[in-house]
């Protein structure tokens with residue numbers, strides 16, 4: 001049985017005041033850590049503050065990005081895997097569509113980052129997903145396949161037992177448009193089947209999150225799908241009650 005996993009991607013949001021309130025509320029109210037893994041992914045500068053404010057060992061911390069260079073060096077503005085480890089990060093989001101489209105990150109760079117994260121024993125949350133044009137052109141599966149293949153070529157299929165994949169259709173991110181549970185399930189099954197060709201064990205173990213306008217009102221029907229193992233939550237993860245409702249929905253749907 002896979003343990004569901006819900007993570008909050010705060011993107012470029014937050015302040016000390018907002019985080020103190022959000023993390024205190026989450027720490028107090030989250031009680032289903034035996035059923036669902038939960039993490040929050042703040043901007044780099046707030047990671048230490050979140051760790052020091054957290055008062056609930058069932059809530060873990062992740063980063064939103066990471067350098068492809070494994071150690072230290074002259075890479076202005078970058079943050080390395082060992083730095084994230086030193087601040088007790090468990091996860092790192094890699095290949096988010098905003099990194100791909102706004103900051104020019106390509107499949108090869110993202111695959112290198114996944115390898116660096118795995119070597120540092122950070123769990124990558126590898127984001128994949130198609131744009132609306134690609135969906136309309138009927139090439140959703142080809143796009144997902146290409147994004148996955150770059151990572152497979154670098155780390156192999158077995159490694160997916162230690163990788164979280166987040167399927168985030170670009171057209172559903174921050175738009176209020178969610179993929180229907182059936183649309184999302186079809187892509188999740190496609191992803192799992194692709195990994196199954198390489199490693200049945202990794203396919204059975206791997207967590208595949210759905211991301212894109214997940215809200216308390218639609219979380220339950222999404223998480224009830226057999227291959228949707230949780231969610232990567234943007235906007236709703238900034239509101240304690242909404243994020244908690246989504247985490248609790250994962251516990252109920254998979255319970």
Ligand SMILES: O=C(CO)COP(=O)(O)O
Nearest residue numbers: 009173174212213234235
């Ligand atoms: O990009 C996302 C999470 O990584 C999804 O964002 P929203 O939940 O705001 O649509």
